[in-house]
Amino acid sequence: MNLCVVDTLESGGYALPMETREEAILVEQARAGCEQSFEALVRQNSERMIQLAWRMVNHRQDAEEIVQEAFLRFHRSLDRFRGDSLVSTWLYRTVSRLCIDYLRRERIKRRLFFFSRPDDEFDPLAQAPANTIRQDDQAIARQELVHLMRALERLSPRQRAVLTLRHQEELPLKEIAEILGLSEGSVKVHLHRAVQGLRNSLAEMENSDD
Amino acid sequence: MTNTKCLSNQDLTLYCTGALDPDEMRIAAEHISSCSDCARHLTSLRKTLAAMPRHQLHLSEAEKLQFSDRVMRKVKTGRRGNRLPIWATTATAVAAGLLTVFIYSPSDKPSQFNPAEVRQFAELDLVENIEMLEMMEMLEMMELLELIDDKG
Structure with missing residues (x-):
């Protein structure tokens, strides 16, 4: 078993909060080639990142693939990661952008090949273990969920990302702007x-059902 | 934004998602409490947003371990793949290209490793030398005629 020992931190390291300090040590060890430290970073961040990707792309398996790719990119970027931001912030930004790319590809596929997921795949209740869905979500009728997923598909990938980051992740507009590389004004417009x-999409679908 | 003027659609959306500044939120709330149009619009927006599911993910330690194992396997595969220096990768690509050109380019010489092709090209060779065969047959016939004459 490889033991990773790093006994020095960059200047100012010990002025950081405990969690940040531990993370900085793990990053330093991972950069030195310690696999266990990198694995620890993956375990610490995987749940939050998969949840973010799942909320954005609405497909659990694809969400895991996206997060896996984000971690691989993080590993490749370890040498350039200066620790100015938290690992979670870096991952948040990468996962969000990968999700936008994914949504763009899905949109092109739908336009070119009239491709659409079967309705069963839309159903978050069917995709997730029962204990991961909140009680109020379970109360929403399945048909409404299918409508909602179709309505979400009609949004541009950036609109969808902004909506997820604000409404579901509850991030401040300023942070969303930083993550997506937009101005705060643009974020407001996308959100609106x-x-x-x-x-409009939901109203249209409800009317067509009547 | 004043508490007497109706909120724009964008401000209502931002209010609904809690994305206005605290002061703007307070002014908007005061207006909405006294404006039935804005209140109705806000109710409709809230209904829309309430429909959005908030997936809550709770991974067990075993699931986290499983996921991190997958990532680490990919990390190791990637690292092995990256060990080849750039010049080696380029050389391999050039060699592969040359090999492809060599295999698929039209050649006068048949392949030595394909018996069917060897047979086919041998037959072709015979066809090209058919004139020589005819001449040899003629010579043989002349020799026969000479023998008959000699015996005759």
């Missing part, structure tokens, strides 16, 4: 268009 688009 996302909610309006969602509302």
